[in-house]
Amino acid sequence: MxxxxxxxxxxxxxxxxxxxxxxxxxxxxxxxxxxxxxxxxxxxxxxxxxxxxxxxxxxxxxxxxxxxxxxxxxxxxxxxxxxxxxxxxxxxxxxxxxxxxxxxxxxxxxxxxxxxxxxxxxxxxxxxxxxxxxxxxxxxxxxxxxxxxxxxxxxxxxxxxxxxxxxxVDPAHFAAPRTTAPDDPAGAGRDEVRAKSRAELGIDADAFLVVMVAYVYPPKRLAHRGRAIKGHDVLLAAWQTFRAGHPRAHLLLVGAGWTAAGEAYRRDLVQRYGVATDPSVTWLESLADVRPCHRAADLSVSPSLSEGHGAVLEASAMGVPSIVSDAGGLPETVEESSGWVVPRGDPAALAAALATAHREFAAGRLAAWGERARQRALRLFxxxxxxxxxxxxxxxxxxxxxx
Structure with missing residues (x-):
């Protein structure tokens, strides 16, 4: 007993x-x-x-x-x-x-x-x-x-x-959108939910939408040579390269600065990468519920220098495939058929992975990657x-x- x-x-x-x-x-x-x-x-x-x-x-x-x-x-x-x-x-x-x-x-x-x-x-x-x-x-x-x-x-x-x-991850809370056809897990029902979520966020229905959900932490003195660990700078640098050849792509960043120092660093990123004047980037500082962002997204990115499993599990549970860095536990969250792993701190590699994911999107195959990501999240996490x-x-x- x-x-x-x-x-x-x-x-x-x-x-x-x-x-x-x-x-x-x-x-x-x-x-x-x-x-x-x-x-x-x-x-x-x-x-x-x-x-x-x-x-x-x-x-x-x-x-x-x-x-x-x-x-x-x-x-x-x-x-x-x-x-x-x-x-x-x-x-x-x-x-x-x-x-x-x-x-x-x-x-x-x-x-x-x-x-x-x-x-x-x-x-x-x-x-x-x-x-x-x-x-x-x-x-x-x-x-x-x-x-x-x-x-x-x-x-x-x-x-x-x-x-x-x-x-x-809570599979009931972070659930993939229901579809109208039981035999079509990535079909019309998901498209309807995605279109509604995008309309609420002010993002074009036909855009290739990439989302990153993470607070902005200030650079750490005691680790990673004083660099900020979530990799926002890596993604923004990669985005400038990728976006040059993909004008119908949109980046959605979700997360305010963690503490005053984190917010100061976030404002520095906005200025350094011209986010305020870039129509292809939307930065939402705070949301009580991030699920509409995942419902709207085609792809999730976690470019951290240090991480456990991060927001990838939430995205995966909602049927969104991910690009992750090779930091910490992030490679454990994806497999070859559900996402991509790139070297941490490498904007060029991240831009190349974004281009690969876009090719899957253009060919109509990216939703199947998301379904495999969802099944993996339910099975393991x-x-x-x-x-x-x-x-x-x-x-x-x-x-x-x-x-």
Whole structure:
């Protein structure tokens, strides 16, 4: 009989991180007691968790590591909170949360499960040697991609302590448009939905529409030589080359700057690449729902320098094929019949891949690529299956602490 566990989930954001919802829901379904600790205040994640009946507590630590007494006080208060909650398992996501959890719970009788969303911190020449030591404080490190699991393996972490469970995608929320003919998965019904979405976005119905969905992060000092990791600059440079020979193509960028520094960098990109005066580029800074953009698109692009699985899974689930860079876990999201992989940071290679995808579009074959992408997403990246895997690991880890 399964032992009932008390599980505390720690996350450094109360707005992002919506991917924990299926995980905590599965844990509660199994009869475990779940409490979530987030930064205090309102936020989308806090609201959703509360709406679903989860206990949400405000973190006494702000997840900012500064060389001053406030950091020590915050960590001590977080330690007191964990001692009061007395969880069997402390489950945390994102690197700042991991650092806080490890330090605050040293010596406490709690099992620590770290789940890694993206590999960026492992790509830093300063952080990687530190993590070679610190991963040993985690009883298990659940890796969101096989790539991340490999990076931890290179740091000496044995396979049993670095299982892979993707964050996945919600196949019900990111569903491909329904068609009018059951035997025509990429036919008239999709065309009707696409035309409606394009009309709402102000994009021509017959254009070859490429979409990139990603926040704009500022350049990182500690990784990738100070370059911004999402690759907006790579795509915009490639687009200028590609668009010169494809006048009926349109690029839709979706995502504002993350923090003031990210927005300043986004404005710099707009100026540097003449986006404001280029009729072939539309940049939407913020959308509550990105699904209309995927419904309108022919192709998705993820040109990141560092990434987990990114927005590719959402596009794939909605029947849109992708071009991805060879960074992080992105190559895991496509196969030869559902997308293209190009070298990261290479505008020329990306422009060539865009031209290849356009030839498939012009020949009427690109929708079939999208259907294969959808089938792959449903088969490998359903977040309900991932939630079961995460719950299995947490149960096994929590139970091991009582044997």
């Amino acid at each position: 399964r032992r009932r566990l008390r599980i505390a989930v720690l996350l450094k954001t109360n707005s992002g991180g919506m991917w924990i919802l299926p995980q905590v829901t599965e844990l509660r379904r199994r009869g475990h007691e779940v409490v979530v600790v987030l930064p205090p205040g309102s936020g989308r994640l806090t609201a959703e968790l509360t709406r679903h009946g989860f206990d949400v507590l405000g973190s006494p630590f702000d997840f900012r590591f500064r060389p001053d007494p406030a950091t020590l006080r915050g960590l001590w208060r977080l330690r007191r909170l964990v001692r009061r909650l007395r969880p069997d398992v402390l489950h945390y996501h994102l690197y700042a949360s991991a650092l806080a959890a490890r330090v605050a719970t040293l010596g406490l009788p709690v099992r620590r499960v770290h789940m890694v969303a993206g590999p960026l911190f492992l790509e830093s020449p300063l952080i990687r040697p530190v993590e070679r030591l610190l991963w040993r404080l985690d009883h298990v490190t659940i890796c969101g991609t096989a790539h991340t699991s490999g990076l931890y393996g290179a740091l000496g972490c044995p396979p049993a302590r670095r299982p892979v469970a993707t964050y996945g 359903d977040n309900r299956t991932s939630a079961v895997r995460v719950a299995d690991v947490i149960e096994e880890t929590g139970s091991a602490g009582h044997r």
